[in-house]
Amino acid sequence: MTRLFPGAGxxxxxxxxxxxxxxxxxxxxxxxxxxxxxPATVAATPATPAVPPTMQWLYGSGEGAASSIQAYHAFRDHxxxxxxxxxxxxxxxxxxxxxxxxxxxxxxxxxFAVVLDVDETAIQNLGFEYQDALQPGRGYDxxxxxxxxxxxxxxxxxxxxxxxxxxxxxxxxxxxIFNSNRLAExxxxxxxxxxxxxxxxxRHGETLYLKGDIAPGSxxxxxxxxxxxxxxxxxxxxxxxxxxxxxxNARTLPVAARRAAATSGPLVTMWGNGWxxxxxxxxxxxxxxxxxxxxxxxxxxSDPAGEE
Amino acid sequence: MTRLFPGAGxxxxxxxxxxxxxxxxxxxxxxxxxxxxxPATVAATPATPAVPPTMQWLYGSGEGAASSIQAYHAFRDHxxxxxxxxxxxxxxxxxxxxxxxxxxxxxxxxxFAVVLDVDETAIQNLGFEYQDALQPGRGYDxxxxxxxxxxxxxxxxxxxxxxxxxxxxxxxxxxxIFNSNRLAExxxxxxxxxxxxxxxxxRHGETLYLKGDIAPGSxxxxxxxxxxxxxxxxxxxxxxxxxxxxxxNARTLPVAARRAAATSGPLVTMWGNGWxxxxxxxxxxxxxxxxxxxxxxxxxxSDPAGEE
Numbered sequence: 001m002t003r004l005f006p007g008a009g010x011x012x013x014x015x016x017x018x019x020x021x022x023x024x025x026x027x028x029x030x031x032x033x034x035x036x037x038x039p040a041t042v043a044a045t046p047a048t049p050a051v052p053p054t055m056q057w058l059y060g061s062g063e064g065a066a067s068s069i070q071a072y073h074a075f076r077d078h079x080x081x082x083x084x085x086x087x088x089x090x091x092x093x094x095x096x097x098x099x100x101x102x103x104x105x106x107x108x109x110x111x112f113a114v115v116l117d118v119d120e121t122a123i124q125n126l127g128f129e130y131q132d133a134l135q136p137g138r139g140y141d142x143x144x145x146x147x148x149x150x151x152x153x154x155x156x157x158x159x160x161x162x163x164x165x166x167x168x169x170x171x172x173x174x175x176x177i178f179n180s181n182r183l184a185e186x187x188x189x190x191x192x193x194x195x196x197x198x199x200x201x202x203r204h205g206e207t208l209y210l211k212g213d214i215a216p217g218s219x220x221x222x223x224x225x226x227x228x229x230x231x232x233x234x235x236x237x238x239x240x241x242x243x244x245x246x247x248x249n250a251r252t253l254p255v256a257a258r259r260a261a262a263t264s265g266p267l268v269t270m271w272g273n274g275w276x277x278x279x280x281x282x283x284x285x286x287x288x289x290x291x292x293x294x295x296x297x298x299x300x301x302s303d304p305a306g307e308e
Numbered sequence: 309m310t311r312l313f314p315g316a317g318x319x320x321x322x323x324x325x326x327x328x329x330x331x332x333x334x335x336x337x338x339x340x341x342x343x344x345x346x347p348a349t350v351a352a353t354p355a356t357p358a359v360p361p362t363m364q365w366l367y368g369s370g371e372g373a374a375s376s377i378q379a380y381h382a383f384r385d386h387x388x389x390x391x392x393x394x395x396x397x398x399x400x401x402x403x404x405x406x407x408x409x410x411x412x413x414x415x416x417x418x419x420f421a422v423v424l425d426v427d428e429t430a431i432q433n434l435g436f437e438y439q440d441a442l443q444p445g446r447g448y449d450x451x452x453x454x455x456x457x458x459x460x461x462x463x464x465x466x467x468x469x470x471x472x473x474x475x476x477x478x479x480x481x482x483x484x485i486f487n488s489n490r491l492a493e494x495x496x497x498x499x500x501x502x503x504x505x506x507x508x509x510x511r512h513g514e515t516l517y518l519k520g521d522i523a524p525g526s527x528x529x530x531x532x533x534x535x536x537x538x539x540x541x542x543x544x545x546x547x548x549x550x551x552x553x554x555x556x557n558a559r560t561l562p563v564a565a566r567r568a569a570a571t572s573g574p575l576v577t578m579w580g581n582g583w584x585x586x587x588x589x590x591x592x593x594x595x596x597x598x599x600x601x602x603x604x605x606x607x608x609x610s611d612p613a614g615e616e
Contacts, residue, residue, distance in 0.1 A: 048599075050598075051597060051598060051599055051601075051602050051603075052361075053360075053362055053589060053590075053595045054361055054362055054365075054589055055602055056594065056595045056596060056597050056602055057362075057588075057589040057594045057595060058589070059602050059603065060563055060564070060567060060594070060596065060597040060601055060602035061563075061566075061567060061593075061594030061595070061596070061597075062549045062556060062566045062567045062569060062570030062571070062594065063547065063548060063549055063570075063585060063587075063588070063592070063593070063594035064567075064587070064589075064594060065567050065570050065571045066549070066570045066571075066579045066583075066585045067375070067379075067579075067585050067587045069570075069571065069576060069579040069580070070379065070382070070579040070580035070583075070584065070585055071375075071378065071580070073577075073579060073580035073581060074378065074382050074580050126603055126604065126607040126609075127607055127608060127609025128609065129603075130599070130603040130607070130608060130609065131609060131610070131611065133599070133603075134599075143613075144611060144613075147611060147612055147613055148609070151609070151612050152609050154607075154609075155607045155608060155609035156607065157604070157607060160571050161579075239371065240371060241370045241371060241374070248370060255368055255369075256368070258369075258370045259368060259369060259370045259372075259373050261370060262370030262371075262373050262374045262377075263370070263373045263374075263377065263468050268377060269381075271374045271375075271377040271378040271381060271469075272377070272378035272379070272381035272382050273381060275374075275378075276378065277371060277374045277375050277378055279371075279372070279375045279587040279589075280365075280371070281361060281362055281365035281366070281372075281587075281589040282361075284371070285369075285371070286364065286365045286368070286369030286370065286371035286372060287361045287364045287365060287369070288364060288368065288369070289359060289364050289368040289369075290358075290359060291356075291359055291438070291441070291442075293359075293368055294359050294363055294364055294367050294368035295359075295367065295434055295437075295438040295441075296434065296465070299434040299435055299438070299462075299463045299464065299465060300435060300438060300463060301434075301435025301436065301438065301439060301456070301459070301460050301462075301463035302439070303439065303452060303455060303456075304455055304459050305451075305452075305455055
């Protein structure tokens, strides 16, 4: 859309609700009592932070919901078609692949499966993010997240579109396997979390893989390889590039090069065609970069009217 | 993904880079010199604001790029299939439709077309957003945006996936029509902007509709109806719900109800199936709502360890 707010008469809306918080003056949309029908321009008491725009978009907006429903529609349609077609290759990269020369693990006659990340791919961590939004200066607290894994099962919701898509693929005889970096010691609670919102079943070691399974650490390639040894994996879903291949998280890859790796080369055809990304601007490996990383040098512009 | 940063040894990344800016203390990822390979934890000088996470995600990340490539792959595949199938109905809602009882304008034997929004649907307004990120407290300035429309043509880039998709649909004989709320007085510059990044041609009044065309104001329904009177519209693409129907922007629709309108009811099947949404957390009608609008009351959670 253009800068003009759609809908006549609404007028311009402050585009960066976090900005006034930065200035420390006006907190936008901080009214935590009744749901609001008006644009979010109500001054809040200083004690109430604003909901960050990333969360307004992902958890509150029709646009964010439509985006995930769309992704899960494509996921479902692709999986049902692939299950009928018996593909030669899976969508899991084989060992020795590079981003420029990818090879996929062959399927053989193994049964079909899909592999999905959990957090902000299949479920929304609403309870945790609510708390996070209330404490904007805090930063990541691994112990807090661990307590969330252990006790937050009733405060999550499925990502829009996920329940119907997983039901359809299971009905078509395709196994659903979750590949998450939640902790193995919290497996029972993670199972309860997934199953509690209608995305189950999930069984650790069979249809749920967690951090440290197969190999130590957070990389997901070893788990994908193990799954692809048992199944013909016909779709991957995730909100981070690491949900598709650890090659995207090579330490030598600067921000712009990492984006280029996703937008060019032979793997670009995978997006929406076996690899399904769920938009997540709230956290993750995409939230990196300074001005020169994010804005190409040849796309700079200055206001011809001069400094304001 | 979970809270743990993918890739062993990277350690936790500050999840809310805007938060320290809020505290006014540490600016995250503010290094505007060389591209960074390290996680964005470098302290910036107070004069350099941080790139907001919304822009890091949309303009800088492989995740954001993959999301739009995926959307445009689905758009292209749908359009090519529909053009072969000669659908009875278009994807444009007919007058008198409601969200609960939608009807679509029939196609007759009119030639095929797709209709796309421009800003953050077909193009990225990099030059403008770069300036906006440098001035975090400023808020929306309509005159500044007007000057951007007039002079920014060389500082935009196509949304990843758009160029190839539009080429494919044009090659299939489908007309490409832009429906934008940019100003009609800047039509020539908007044509130059679209054509300059390989998304053209665009001709005002034929394949480019602007604010105030057909009917006064920002609502896009009248323009869609006019286009659907000349073409069989088989796909819509946009980053805001108003790019699909003004019904989503009814003033009586609170935030949560607007999201529910997109996630339930008969129109939910349109996402990825004639209606293609491009994720845009940087600005727009999705960035609304306080805590009670965004976080359902039954999904609240408190840290069992108590206040920190």
